[in-house]
Amino acid sequence: MKRREFVRKSVGAGFVTGTALAFGSINNLFGKVPLPDSPADLVAVKGGNPGQMFDRGIEALGGIEKFVKPNQTVVIKPNIGWDRGPEQAANTNPHLLTRIIEHCFKAGAKEVSVFDHTCDVWTKTYKNSGIEKAVKDAGGKIVPGNTEGYYQNVDIPKGVKLTSARVHELILESDVFINVPVLKHHSSSRLTISMKNLMGVVWDRRFWHRNDLHQCIADYATYERKPDLNIVDAYNVMMRNGPQGVSVSDIVNMKTQILTTDMVAADAAATKFFGSNPADVLYIRKANEMGVGEMDLEKLIIKRIMI
Amino acid sequence: MQYTSLKKLRVIISLIFFVLIALVFIDYRNIIPEEFARGALYLQFIPSLLKFINLLSVSVVGFIVVLVLTFVFGRVYCSSICPLGVFMDIVSFISRKLKKKKKRFRYKEPHNILRYSLLAITVIFFVAGSIYFILLLDPYSNFGRIITYFVNPVIILVNNGVASILGSFNVYAIFPVEIQSVRFELWIYPLLFLILVTWMSFTDGRLFCNTICPVGTLLGLLSRFSIFKIRFDEENCTSCGLCTRACKSDCLDFKDQIIDYSRCVECFNCLPVCPSEAIKYTYKKTKYHNSGIKKIKFDSLPDDYNKNKRKFLTLLLSVFAGSAIGSIKQDTQEGYKDSTVPEEKEFPVTPPGSLSIRNFTHNCTACSLCVSACPSNVLQPSFKEYGLTGMMQPFMDYHTGYCNFECTRCSEVCPTGAILSVQEDEKKQIQMGIAKFVKENCIVHTEKTDCGACSEHCPTKAVKMVPYEDDLLIPEVTDDICVGCGACEFACPTTPFKAIYVNGHSIHEIAKEPEEEKLEKPVGEDDFPF
Secondary structure (H helix, E strand, C coil), rough: CHHHHHHHHHHHHHHHHHHHHHHHCHHHHCCCCCCCCCCCCCEEECCCCCHHHHHHHHHHHHCHHHHCCCCCEEEEEECCCCCCHHHHHCCCCHHHHHHHHHHHHHHCCCCEECCCCCCCHHHHHHHHCHHHHHHCCCCCCCCCCCHHHHHHECCCCCCCCCEEEEEEEEHHCCCEEEECEEEEEEECEEEEHHEEEEHHEEEHHHHHHHCCHHHHHHHCCCCCCCCCCCEEEEEEEEEECCCCCHHHHEEEEEEEEEEEHHHHHHHHHHHHHHHHCHHHHHHHHHHHCCCCCCHHHHCEEEEEEEE | CHHHHHHHHHHHHHHHHHHHHHHHHHHCCCCCCCCHHHHHCCCCCHHHHHHHHHHHCCCCCHHHHHHHHHHHCCHHHHHHHHHHHHHHHHHHHHHHHHHCCCCCCCCCCCCCHHHHHHHHHHHHHHCCCCCCCHHHHHHHHHHHHHHHHHHHHHHHHHHHHHHHHHHCCCCCCCCCCCCCCCCHHHHHHHHHHHHHHHHHHHHCCCCCCCCCCCCHHHHHHHHCCCEEEECCCCCCCCCCCCCHHHHHCEEEECCCCEECCCCCCCCCCCHHHCCCCCEECCCCCCCCEEEECCCCCCCCCHHHHHHHHHHHHHHHHHHHHHHHHHHCCCCCCCCCCCCCCCCCCCCCCCCCCEEHHHHHHHHCCCCHHHHHHHCHHHHHHHCCCCHHHCCCEEEECCCCCCCCCCCCCCHHHCCCCCCCCCCCCCCCCCCEEEEEEHHHHCCCCCCCCCCCCCHHHHCCCCEEEEECCHHHHEEEEHHCCCCCCHHHHHHCCCCCCCCEEEEEEEEECCCCCCCCCCCCCCCCCCCCCC
């Protein structure tokens, strides 16, 4: 029943989005003039611990209540890909997740679920990343992501190479979708940030690798069920040997967080921490060209907070 | 009726061992601690013996405990400790419940040629350096295989069914687990064995233990001299025959008051049924005690045994042939062209802690505990990787999974010493093999697009991405820091041949630790770079 309802909804939503996109990107549609209640396109916070930075960042973005309404279901997609401890920053910071979940419940969320389609054995990565405990302690629900049965086929009409994908049911069913990537160097895609993190909501990743990885990442980013909020965890940043890292010597304590609704903007801003130009990361450039978001930081209203 | 509680005790102990050992094998969620698993398997005769020979350590003397137990109490091992023996009792129990006419055992002559030949072959092969007949006949290992190959998939299937029902209500407390798909051809032997054992115990109690099992035959040699024995007391005996009817080893003849102690498994079934206290379990010699066997007659197995066996074999072979024909090639993805260069592995990869192919194949009885315990599904029973005599001994199958960098589970649970216990830090440097890159198969080369799945999964960055044409990056292997975990091979998306695969070492080596370089100060450490 739930699924059928969803399919109906998503077809409708797809139609609306499709029409909207025909007139240009969503950003353009709503205009660049900041309204009094829409403070910024992107908030960057620096200098605190992950929880503090989130408190300040989300406040600057208008508060969690802007994204989570009472009685809604929330799905959070962190990076829990690797069987590594929190100190190695191969996975999203558990303290950040705790704080996000607390905020969601404060806003009246009915349920907050967390999952990732991991690379290493999921029971180990969930546990050793510290995320399982952090989520449970905060009252959230840990959901397995490594089961094909939880994935449902969806069409990606704007995809060039990736025209359909099997997506985890929580992404399709939840009212609110929060993407919480950790910023890392990445041997496949150069950098992993918001868009690359969404590889963990689909089932068949080998297809992406075989069929032009950058194009597939950008293709999936065009899919209509985009994250309602992206929170880039750049507290500890793996500067090389990503995405797993070899030791803590790969890590820099960057104490940064980026919050935005625009995945392309998030990724473009995060790229700067590596001294790179967003356009040099092929999937960011492609997603920008496909109208997923804005990679030109000059065109964005950025709010910078130093703690 | 004074022996009722002794028999009850035997049944309880049997069931405890059976359930514990079965649980150790079924534990697909790795809940049972390794120490507990080791404890539950401590007394298993063959694994303990092998580990003792391998390590010469006093910490593995389970088999000596068994020998002492046998010398004192008789073959209690067969009755209570051997999980396959208990399984046969359960089958026998069910057969008695099912049959309308109550099963009556009767005294039969032992199949001496068969049982001693099998024991001799097993021992001779073992002394000559081959574990092959132990692998085929050891009751514990066969029990383990049956659970791993046939029971676990069913249990996981049920688990997954429940999980998917709960999942549709968004309850994820029980989660689906990947079913370990043991290659179908490998079912043949364990399945035949299961059928044989089930049939033998269904029709004739402990016939298997006293005819085929080399452990049973070996302990039988010792139990003739055991201190405690079932003994007749002729003065009290009324020749009612109830004891013989109850004897599932067919080794008790009330007429001549013969008990064949080489076959008695100390099940104590004969004791409580005796109405006149004419049969006792005691260390004292009773009057007219008649030990050993009156006359030795060599029987061959019943005719229908061979006939049935042949029937099963044909059936299985035909099913196998059907499956070979039925394997269908999967459609390739659009846009991507198949890889062309076949993988050429010189040696299979043996698990970390196994030291070498030789050590592993000489000590592994293919009980498959490591296969069911491996959380990554990388340990799979082999088909022809180790040759015919190594069939079913597990190998690292990097097409089904890869060895988790931090995990030492297989080395902790292996009861035979084929995989020796290793520390976590030590394990991270065990080089089981080395990755070999085949550029001609690689996506970056053939499709001219970025990929890097191999390097992404590499825990030591022995597989690194280096500049290639047009701003692309292509993998390069640094041999001396590669541990051969197979993550690269597993992750490589090319089909049908991988562009990177691990060539096993015949003797494991030690990998170097990856070097740590100091990081340059990044741009955004103190301020926003935008």
